[in-house]
Amino acid sequence: MPYLKREAPIPEPTDCKILTAALELFVNNGFHNVSVHEIQKQANVSIGSIYKHFGGKEGIAKALYKHILNEMDELVDDVIKEHQSPTKQCEEIIRLLCGYTETHYDIMAFIFHAKHTEFVPDEPLICNTIPFIKIRDIVKAGMKNGEFRKIDSWVAASTIFGGVIRMIQLRLDNMIEEPLPTYFETLIDASLNGVLTNNKTEVDNKITAVS
Amino acid sequence: MPYLKREAPIPEPTDCKILTAALELFVNNGFHNVSVHEIQKQANVSIGSIYKHFGGKEGIAKALYKHILNEMDELVDDVIKEHQSPTKQCEEIIRLLCGYTETHYDIMAFIFHAKHTEFVPDEPLICNTIPFIKIRDIVKAGMKNGEFRKIDSWVAASTIFGGVIRMIQLRLDNMIEEPLPTYFETLIDASLNGVLTNNKTEVDNKITAVS
DNA sequence: GTCTATATCCAGATAGAC
DNA sequence: GTCTATCTGGATATAGAC
Numbered sequence: 229m230p231y232l233k234r235e236a237p238i239p240e241p242t243d244c245k246i247l248t249a250a251l252e253l254f255v256n257n258g259f260h261n262v263s264v265h266e267i268q269k270q271a272n273v274s275i276g277s278i279y280k281h282f283g284g285k286e287g288i289a290k291a292l293y294k295h296i297l298n299e300m301d302e303l304v305d306d307v308i309k310e311h312q313s314p315t316k317q318c319e320e321i322i323r324l325l326c327g328y329t330e331t332h333y334d335i336m337a338f339i340f341h342a343k344h345t346e347f348v349p350d351e352p353l354i355c356n357t358i359p360f361i362k363i364r365d366i367v368k369a370g371m372k373n374g375e376f377r378k379i380d381s382w383v384a385a386s387t388i389f390g391g392v393i394r395m396i397q398l399r400l401d402n403m404i405e406e407p408l409p410t411y412f413e414t415l416i417d418a419s420l421n422g423v424l425t426n427n428k429t430e431v432d433n434k435i436t437a438v439s
Numbered sequence: 440m441p442y443l444k445r446e447a448p449i450p451e452p453t454d455c456k457i458l459t460a461a462l463e464l465f466v467n468n469g470f471h472n473v474s475v476h477e478i479q480k481q482a483n484v485s486i487g488s489i490y491k492h493f494g495g496k497e498g499i500a501k502a503l504y505k506h507i508l509n510e511m512d513e514l515v516d517d518v519i520k521e522h523q524s525p526t527k528q529c530e531e532i533i534r535l536l537c538g539y540t541e542t543h544y545d546i547m548a549f550i551f552h553a554k555h556t557e558f559v560p561d562e563p564l565i566c567n568t569i570p571f572i573k574i575r576d577i578v579k580a581g582m583k584n585g586e587f588r589k590i591d592s593w594v595a596a597s598t599i600f601g602g603v604i605r606m607i608q609l610r611l612d613n614m615i616e617e618p619l620p621t622y623f624e625t626l627i628d629a630s631l632n633g634v635l636t637n638n639k640t641e642v643d644n645k646i647t648a649v650s
Numbered sequence: 651g652t653c654t655a656t657a658t659c660c661a662g663a664t665a666g667a668c
Numbered sequence: 669g670t671c672t673a674t675c676t677g678g679a680t681a682t683a684g685a686c
Contacts, residue, residue, distance in 0.1 A: 242669085257557075260471035260557065261471075261557060263661055263662080264661075264662065264663085265662095273670080273671090274671045274672075275664095276664090276669085276670060276672080277669075279663070280670080284662070284663075285661095285662075343469060343553060346472060353614070355609060355612065356614070377629075379628075379629060380622055382606065382609060382614075382622070383602070383606065383622050383625050383626050383629055386601075386603075386606045386609065386626075387601075387626070387630055389601075390598075390600075390604060390605035390606075391598040392601075394596075394597035395593065395594065395601075398566060401564055401566065403564070403566055403567070404593050411591055411594050414590045415597075417590075418588075418594055418598040419598055421632070453651085453652085475679075475681085476678090476679080485652055485654075486653085486654085486680095486681085486682095487651085487652060487653055488651075488652055490680090490681070490682080491651065492651095495680070496679095
């Protein structure tokens with residue numbers, strides 16, 4: 229028996245094992261379709277440990293929520309530091325989100341593919357968390373300094389980021405086959421400049437030859 | 440006792456009472472946080488009836504899902520019939536969605552604010568349902584006839600409709616205080632033309648006088 | 651077709667040894 | 669701090685009278 233113990237590789241701390249297992253189960257099956265017993269089994273810890281560490285399933289979800297949003301916040305901060313113009317900052321955030329969707333499926337699914345109010349009711353809505361507030365502030369800054377048209381800031385933020393978010397969700401749903409970074413350039417372009425050809429009159433005068 | 444029965448107004452068919460009650464409870468509390476007993480109580484019918492009619496909670500959700508998507512499909516069809524150009528059709532759909540968010544909160548919340556795979560796993564993803572496929576077809580038609588720039592159709596559809604969808608979700612979350620139709624014009628404009636001022640060089644040359 | 655009463659099951663949570 | 673065994677509540681689902 230002692231041999232087995234010695235054979236064990238770097239013994240991942242219990243906390244981490246639980247969170248990792250839970251995240252995977254949550255995004256694959258949905259919070260409510262996962263039982264504490266399943267988490268316990270997948271994490272190779274006992275039920276007791278789970279309740280000691282997190283107080284229950286909701287506690288795990290809450291911890292995950294905070295942890296992941298913290299990470300997001302750091303990413304946003306980095307972008308803000310490394311780029312000055314709001315336009316560039318938005319671009320970088322969109323690029324990051326595209327990349328993360330490929331490399332951190334679980335995290336993105338947890339953030340963009342779940343209805344958090346149903347299982348962490350007392351946590352702030354995701355759009356009211358620090359990283360997302362910072363993103364809205366970037367948009368406002370962009371309007372203030374003239375890079376963006378001065379329109380309602382909700383509309384502006386929704387337009388700029390609504391496209392990526394939609395793409396992320398479609399990708400997570402396996403509707404889109406190519407990795408998101410493939411679409412990055414056109415996505416950025418479309419999100420920032422719109423889908424219509426730039427000169428409207430040009431379009432209107434065009435012969436609409438297609439049936 | 441018989442008096443009570445006579446006093447009852449138009450006796451809504453049981454099916455309908457159940458669906459209405461369930462929809463409201465689902466969108467307010469989330470599917471998994473609602474028990475059949477609650478539905479039964481709110482609908483003023485017996486548990487037996489619910490199981491006879493729908494076979495259980497999932498059955499209700501499935502029926503709702505199909506019913507609502509049918510309605511959506513009819514709406515989209517109307518739009519397609521009444522307007523020829525894809526641009527106009529997109530505009531109309533966005534207008535409709537904005538309006539519905541105010542007048543049919545429950546329906547919009549059920550469609551845009553729930554993770555259906557978690558409770559109606561064998562139904563098609565919402566983006567694979569008929570109305571949404573038709574919407575993507577509109578976008579493709581727009582690219583074909585030159586109204587829209589010829590880019591990947593996922594990107595195009597996401598850009599055009601990602602903005603409204605985001606706005607709808609924010610409105611449902613009570614983040615946006617004004618009714619959505621208020622923002623309609625700017626939203627359309629931004630979704631179709633982008634958030635950057637039309638002429639880029641114009642912006643670049645502008646004095647960025649704001650701090 | 652509608653109801654009430656009941657059965658069954660399982661998830662969440664705890665107790666207490668180690 | 670970690671584990672196993674156990675309790676309890678509540679949800680789904682059914683049976684059978686009316």
